[in-house]
Amino acid sequence: MAEEKIGVYICHCGTNIAGTVDVEEVTRWAAEQPNVAIAREYKYMCSDPGQDLIKQDIKENGITRAVVAACSPTMHEPTFRKAAGDGGLNPYLLQMANIREHCSWVTIDHDAATEKAKRILGAQIHRLPLNVPLQPIEVPVNPNVMVVGGGIAGIEAALKLAATGKKVYLVERDPSIGGHMAMFDKTFPTLDCAACILTPKMSAAGKEPNIEMLAYSEVTQVDGYVGNFKVKVKKKARFIDTDKCTGCALCTEACVVRKVPSEFDMGLSKRAAAYIPFPQAVPLRATIDPTRCLTLTGKKCKQPCVAACGPEAIDFEQKDEELELEVGAIIMATGFQLWDPTPETRYSYGKLDNVISSLEFERISNASGPTGGHIVCKNGEAPKSVAILHCVGSRDDNHQEFCSRVCCMYSLKFAHLIKEHLPETEVYECYIDMRTYGKGYEEFYKRLMNESVHFIRGRAAEVSAVALSPEEQGELVVKVEDTLLGITRRLPVDMVILSSGLAPRADAKATSQIFGFGCSSNGFFLERHPKLEPVSTVTDGIFIAGCCQYPKDIPDTVAQAGAAAAGALALVDNATVKVEPTISYIDPEKCSGCHICVGLCPHAAIQYNAEKDAAEVIEAACKGCGVCVAACGSGVPQQRGYLDEQIFAEIEGALVV
Amino acid sequence: MTAASEKESRVSDQFEPRLIGFLCRWCSYNGADLAGTSRMKYPPNLVPIKTNCSGRVDPTHIMKALAEGADGVLIAGCHPGDCHYINGNYRTAGRFPLMHKLLEQLGLEPGRVRLEWVSAAEGDKFARVVTEFTEEIRALGPLGWRTQTDVDPAKPGTAASDRVEEAVPA
């Protein structure tokens, strides 16, 4: 091969790099390196003029390789590779040297940073002559999309996609879609009734022909890659033939097992073993709980449900169904769980009566809830005083460090609802800060200030039943430091509402592992970039939306769901998608057919070809991990783009400086 | 010694370790990026080399790094269960103790080659690991395995470039 001519481009990135790394020195040094024909520095390589520098050098100065020393390739490798391609150079003949995230941003001493930049760049300069042109692989894209989670985020994403003509599988673990929003009474700041604004969307999703509703179902396995996911879904047996069931609910009334704590009512009421979670359920079908039903747990039962069912929909022999679905993109919208206040032992949740969680209060204030919408204590009497404690489990080194964003607003909402139902009741809000940042939120806060609610700036220290004075006898006593008045106060109240934060679901980590993306340190699903890519994950084709990404209110959830739908649409609306060609190659002449790599491949992408007595790579399935390359004792498999020689060259270049 | 490293040792009496870090593209490379985005500071002694998966890292890569003058090698991959390629990191975990044994037989102190799991969200862990590793190698001192001071990059007609040409059909 002819001598290569490398073009080196060193980006200042404003002062992000140039403020720490001596870019002139690095440029001067680079020009002296072997095979380097041109070395330039520029303020913003990713800009049009920056990219033009590369294109011009390809066309006019005949450079045959290029390295851009700048930010992380995760940011701009596609940008610069495209520029190279536009300039007439194979994109895989361009490498990036990360001298920002890995150098200028993390090094204090400027001299040391400059030396490190040279090493990082040197590694790529040494590697480049060994890069060979590669062609991206185009794979077909399945136009269907799967949305996992049927809360407001999932419903919104599904509806948006369905409206464009795409087929959507909406998978929901519970018997009905609706999620947490279906449990709320009113929503802030408009005080719209949650059910009123949600049920039309639920209903639309249920009727939309492009949405295949898979309620009471769970994803068990995900294989494949962008554009070509193969998903196994378990449709759990309801023991009800959903084609025959009309949702009349007579079985639920007839069922003899009547004391199952209702999940939808947060355990505040009881349901039967045959149940419909709430009257507006979509799909409106009954379900029989296999852990409580007498027949299904092997006990005797007269089965009055069967007698009550006109259409004869009950089928105790029904089995779970395993579906294998193929989709091009997946949107995760699995939501949150409420942080359980039990570990915050100072608040006596679970020990003292009338210390309740926020979701429990939602159900109490909801007209279709366990108390018919009457706000009452356990003894059935209306509370004469209520304390609402903010930041339970949030902003707390002992529990969840982060702020849960919605609790200030929902606490204010609760105060308003209590005042609306019980105008004479005293309401205390114990808060650290009032985070009412959204549209209409500050105005809502102001409104509450005029509703005779007592605002106490201080995080409550404890809730106890120890009475120090006659007024405190029989009451819950909230001890709190009022930092505005500078005194410690004791508030004797009838009811305490703990505004705890939103937590990641207990199985969020396990779920992320099934689908193949990561979680952030606080346990929520990890977005690709916190500012610019909030709804994608590092795994192409998998998107996230709603509270599974981080706590947020309904407006932001709906917005994210739309964004995720757009991201998925951008993918599946094309016939093909390009995947990286950094896949493995096995030379049949050199392979001895020992089978070691065949068993090692995580994607079952290597098969043994008996005719050739050699292993061969199934190119469409190979993801380019390189495990086979490292494993082969004879060094036969090689990974395009990551050949041993290329890695060796990088090592040499990194150490020769 | 090159001019730069001479200058280094003149400027400070402290031995500055030369470290190579193999980072997997999905977890540890992103974790290192996150350390950068969060502006965490750590010593500049480690040069990262990216592969798609830590499972790509071969004992020969580590030997090459040590032979070229590295005083220590870090391999960083995804936490078990999180590997983008399902179980590539399990291969790494399996290879590592065997390779360690080999290196011990060659007289290498065990602390010079280190395996860590760093997720894409663990920028702080990456910074901490590099800081600790740098100090540990500093305490161990230079390895001194480098055999040649002059390295020719792949010139036409060299064995390396020929192998590359024929290794992979375009």
Place this chain on the structure above:
Amino acid sequence: MKYLYFPGCSAEATGKAYDISTRAMMEKLGVELVELDDWNCCGATSYFSVRELDSFAIAARNLAIAQEMGDDEVCVICNACYTTLAKTNRYMAEDPRIFEAVNGALGAVGRSYDGKVKVRHIVDILVNDIGLEAVTERVSRRLTGLRVAPYYGCQFSRPMGSFDDVQLPTTMDRLFEAMGADVITDFDAKTDCCGGMMMLTREDAALRLCHELLTAARQYKADVLVAACPLCEMNLEGYQPRVNKTYGTDFNIPVMYFTQLAGLALGADPKQLAMEKQVVSCDPVLAAIPA
């Protein structure tokens, strides 16, 4: 079993009953206590709050002596001493400057300390080293029917929580359950502060805190409060009449060092446990325990 023993200053004065009853109790358990040579005041909360570095130095002197005596553990009975000595270890370990400064000070008196002596609270030793089984075996007077409110005080498990839960410790609960007592396990005032040394500097604040604690004890119908700190015991017991006078209450709740009650359960004579030093009479407690 043998432990180096750091009694603390109160044990020589107002808290003498704690020292006496500790020694008596340990004798019943067959554990030898060897008092630390020439030990000095640890500084406790007061000095620590005012002169932190000096406080570390004088606390470390005791630990240096422990090392010179050839041991790597010291048994401490007072919550404040325990926290001060344990904090000294922790700060010396975390901050090399403090480590050097302390050793510099110790060096001036010909001593040094490497930070490695473990500071053990006596309750930790009882429950985790000696073990509840061994304790139960030696109980000759079971405390059946006695409602015991274990009062840990604020410095028992805070801030380090090394051997018990920071918010709701249970080691003393378990100790007295093993002795057959009816322990008030949901006594949630158990880690509330008694005011400590503020009884001398801000009596009003300390009395208020003690009033709250005694009210809680009464509400939970405690027959006796047991404490693990001379300050706590003095405030709740010695100042109980003062609380009554200030708040117009009529508290008459026996407060004992936990070692006194434990000692009784293990068969020691009340005279061996300095029971005569009690301000609030413990006769009801003695009456409830078999002879």
